[in-house]
Amino acid sequence: MSQNEFSGKTVDEAIGKGLAELGVARDAVKIEIVREPSRGLLGLGGEDALVRLTRVQVVAESAGDVANVAQEILETVLSGMGLPARVEILPDVSSEDEDSFVLNILGEDLSVLIGRRGETLRDLEYLARLMVTGKTGKSIRFIVDVEGYRTRRERQLRDLATRMAARVEEHRQPVTLEAMPPNERRIVHIALREHPRVKTQSIGEGDHRRVMILPQ
């Protein structure tokens, strides 16, 4: 019998023993009934019930739990990268989704985490989101930031969008911004979505894709 199989006179008794031995709650394990108990013939050859318990990741119940799991995962990854940094959980003020949150990484010398055009940070965020979904079973959106870099960059981009839109309006000529990654182009598109006199579109491919602002 392998370590996670437990026997008892009834299935319930076997499960109870197993949970006690593993010291976990019932929802923290997957329960398989290997064998129902049988009485045997004439009281001979009867067999106890046998169950197999497999620990499963405890599924987070609320957004707050997800944030804590995410914080721990990110801190572990960073220390694994040789960058012991602190991670704080902040509310995501830019999202309408109230479950969304920001993990802000704090520490010295963290520009390596941002990378060229924020690419390293984007990869880190991508993996962290997948890992959190894998561990909690929840796909709650969160943002990974380094010393407020993203927040600052977002403000810059919104200011830039507004200034360029004013220029387009004034000269009735399209303006093309520098090449940006998808998340940054999205910020520009959203910033000008409600603008009555200009529209935006993305042009170019891959690394060279840019936002063009043009008169409506």
Added chain:
Amino acid sequence: MELDNLVAYIARALVEHPDQVEVNADERGGAITLELYVAQGDMGRVIGKGGRIANAMRTLVRVAAMREGKRVSLDVVTRVPGA
């Protein structure tokens, strides 16, 4: 945590069979070679569409290795069933 442990930690969170995750590391002359082994059915979970997940892992180990002046490569290998 060494880089093989980092890759194993990340991979285990992504796959259906964390117990099948294994990472071999080999270092020669400042170049680290990492081999990530996962169950056959988990390949897609660590490679991702167009290799996006594997590439994101490569980015992180590269940043970590660069801090020690080393180069690193990461390959994903499927475990042969029964082996």
